[in-house]
Amino acid sequence: MQEQSHVVARNRTEGYIIECDGDRATIAAIAGPSVTASEDYWAVGQLISVRVGENRLVGLIHKVDMPDALWKKDADNVIHIHIELIGEVRSTPDGKSAFSSGISQYPHMGAIAHRIRASDLAAIYAASERKTVSIGSLTQDDSIPALISVDDLLSRHFAVVGTTGVGKSSAVTLLLRKVVAERPDVRVLILDPHNEFATAFPDHAIVIDPANLDLPFWMFRLEEFADVVFRGREPNAGEMDALRDMIQLARERFRMADSQASPLLRRRERDNRAVTADTPIPYRISDLLALINERTGQLDGKAERPHLKALKARLESIINDPRFRFMFAASTIADTMRQTISRIFRVPQDGRPICVFQLSGLPSEVVNAVASVLCRLAFDLAASSDGNIQTLVVCEEAHRYIPADPDAGFWPTRQAIARIAKEGRKYGVYLGVITQRPGELDPTILSQCNTVFAMRLGNERDQQIIKGAISGAARSMINFLSSIANREAIAFGEALSTPMRMTFETIPASKLPGAHMQEQQQLMRAGDRRVSLESVIERLRHFDNAATDPSEPFDYEPVVMEPAEEQRPSIPPLLPLDPDQRMPLPAAESDWRMRHAETREEHLRSIEKQQSRANDLVRSFRHDRN
Ligand SMILES: Nc1ncnc2c1ncn2[C@@H]1O[C@H](COP(=O)(O)OP(=O)(O)OP(=O)(O)O)[C@@H](O)[C@H]1O
Ligand SMILES: [Mg+2]
Structure with a gap:
């Protein structure tokens, strides 16, 4: 029923294959007053279907033009639609539709093309036999969920890339919520350079900041x-x-x-x-x-x-x-490794499998060393426990720790992260990298991330890098990277059955990363709050910890x-x-x-x-x- 209404609403029309060259093909169609299709019927980014025998080939529109480059108003026009073939849908004996990437039979001249049916679309993005969860919906049809396999997301590492403000951190909080719900055995360590993730997991995370951190120097x-x-x-x-x-x-x-x-x-x-x-x-x-x-x-x-x-x-x-109190303040020099590890790596989890490790209050010159210690421990713990202590390490602003320039950054951190990327899967240590600048990230790390959520990227070089990471016919999807909306992503890789252009679920404002900062800014805007310059200056000097409420009086006792x-x-x-x-x-x-x-x-x-x-x-x- 739903499918029927969908097709009617879209007002299907037809085009005909006039050229096919490997996985690329051209369709001729008519646009104008005699066609009652919606205006975006043949628009770039839409998926279309081409009938070939019993099967329907699936193509993605990457370019539309007119052979005579002249638009006649109030008359029918011939348009050319250029598609990239990404796979085919077969009808199974039980009457269902099944999608497979790869083309068994290429289209003949004159094969009929039209916009894809909702049931075929659902078949493309349906999970095969894998267990999946929904993280949003398809941009082309928001009635179809965007499904990912959490197991595959973890085991082959993932990356979220996109220019500033497009919703990377928010998307990551969404992914992490799904991860902890699906995989209670996995703990998550977030290296949080902007102290923004604490608000996102009020019930699932402990927050470590320099004031309550005990990471002994030894x-x-x-x-x-x-x-x-x-x-x-x-x-x-x-x-x-x-x-x-x-x-x-x-x-x-x-x-x-x-x-x-x-x-x-x-x-x-x-x-x-x-x-x-x-x-x-x-x-x-x-x-x-x-x-x-x-x-x-x-x-x-x-x-x-x-x-x-x-x-x-x-x-x-x-x-x-x-x-540096966090390194030297332990009241005894007992072997506190157990306590430190138990707290940071959530063993036992005590109902809070996520550790938000706030880095912004640490002296900037030691952030790299601390990140190195943590990533190294995550790996060693998993390896020494024969994979019983599994950790997902999430690196925000990953280009800071693992820059493309081999001479930049701190090599032990690079080495620790690279070890997780290369060998972590065997022991159950997984990596999630987030970056605004994929071009500045070590390409070997990015190449180990087998699922990528590519959000809007303006920079040409960054786009090229992501394009290099996507294989197969869906590569032309990447052409949209500069123009997709906030919260939208081109997602591809192991965790998905097929590359998809999708929109992430809406997260309630109170659970967005950095919600506390937004709230403060709202209060300031409304004139309900005054700035305490003293506390700001204290924080500038790093004496105080970053989690302290700036409206509280300052009571630093020099130790x-x-x-x-x-x-x-x-x-x-x-x-x-x-x-x-x-x-x-x-x-x-x-x-x-x-x-x-x-x-x-x-x-x-x-x-x-x-x-x-x-x-x-x-x-x-x-x-x-x-
Ligand atoms: N899934 C979502 N649901 C609701 N709002 C969202 C979502 N994703 C993004 N937003 C909105 O977009 C804003 C920016 O998102 P976010 O902080 O995640 O971007 P970012 O890419 O991490 O930015 P930066 O590069 O600066 O860290 C959020 O504060 C929120 O208002
Ligand atoms: Mg962010």
Whole structure:
């Protein structure tokens, strides 16, 4: 019934094939007063059908012109419609229609063409045997849902591209809602550079911002930590060498101390696994500083000394910088990897499978290092759990992390994302990339994204890149990329049975990404709100966290050495070979001891034990160095 009314409403008319060249064909038709078809009947972007034997070929109109280039008003005109054949619809024995891409029989001259029937259109976009969900509707016919397979969307990675403001982030929130509904086993980590996704998932996400983030420094690999220490700049080679050695020693030192304390670890210790500067076991920042001090002492007058001094100064400056609290603020130096991972990667999910990781409050120079740590962990977790911890990592503004220019960006982040793109599928780590500038994105990453939602793209180069990604006859759909509306996309790839031009579902205003900012702006416009310049300035300085309501009074309490001191170790930070050289403990450390040591005797005994272990280490260290 619906189909009937549809056909009548469209007022079908006919055209005839006059040329066919591979998957391209031309139709001649009449336009003018004797034809009662709607004006857009033969318009670019429409799908048409050509009857060939029992089958109907499906073509997409990519160009319409007139052979004599002259429009006669009030008279019939001959027009030429150029189509690209994208597949064919067959009637199955049970009376249904089935679509397949590929053409079994090409059209003969004079074959009749007309606008596609709704039932054929539905057959083209119907799911085959795959389980699918609807994310919107076809632009050509909004009664037909745009269906995607969530499993295929995930397993082969996806990209959402489009110029600013076309609705990429909104489309992604829609996709993510479908993902978490369909795949309760998958968790989602959104790297959110503009702090806009929190409002989109009020019931499904936890939000991590720099104020509530605890990402201990020891979870950073050497390169990542160096990126923080050198504030995103090229590390000095001498300092980098020293940092590598000292971190390795500090990690070894912690492991030895810890293995004494824990029989379990002691057993592990016997495996004698090598510790490197990258091994993700904790170490104490005070050990690191102490090792640098010792080394500086040993190198009296040698050329390496200035490097060590500079390195120490850098380390102290980040430890004391309140913006880096998220790395150094842990109240203990226990192995907190479990808590950190459990929170960020939602294990267990506790009903909130999405983690919105807000990056905009982080010091800009460490965003790359943090992104690297997170992407690396996502992969390692999945691989180490044999695919039991599956994560979809969503990278907004992906061209920032994985730029096309191989010399730009931070290579560990690039490497971590590339690893997910190339090998993630095996372990259940999936990638969703969003970018305004596909031309600025590493092409190898884009080529790993097997489903693409291409929204409006003005730039010619960006269009060409997307055109290169779409295969088959539907390539001419990409020609519309510069002119499609907001919220519309040309979607193609693994998750869809056929490329489609579609419009995303409408999302309620309160659940759009960045809804809180829109709300603030509305209030400002209505004159209901005044700006608190103080809080704006505080946020400018990154002292405050980005999630704080700017209308709240500012109550920043400067925390300087306290967090780092809290990590002070149970072994002395300095490892004197000669007791006379021993330096007094800093006051904060004595306090820490007083608070934490059970009895003075116990405390002294433990110091003694640790000192002898530490001395051994230093001896071996010196031995290594000489
Ligand atoms: N599916 C949708 N439902 C309702 N409104 C939408 C939808 N998609 C987009 N919009 C509207 O378009 C606006 C811009 O969308 P969005 O922020 O998703 O664009 P964007 O492409 O991510 O932009 P940018 O490149 O600046 O990040 C939204 O604030 C919203 O008003
Ligand atoms: Mg956006």
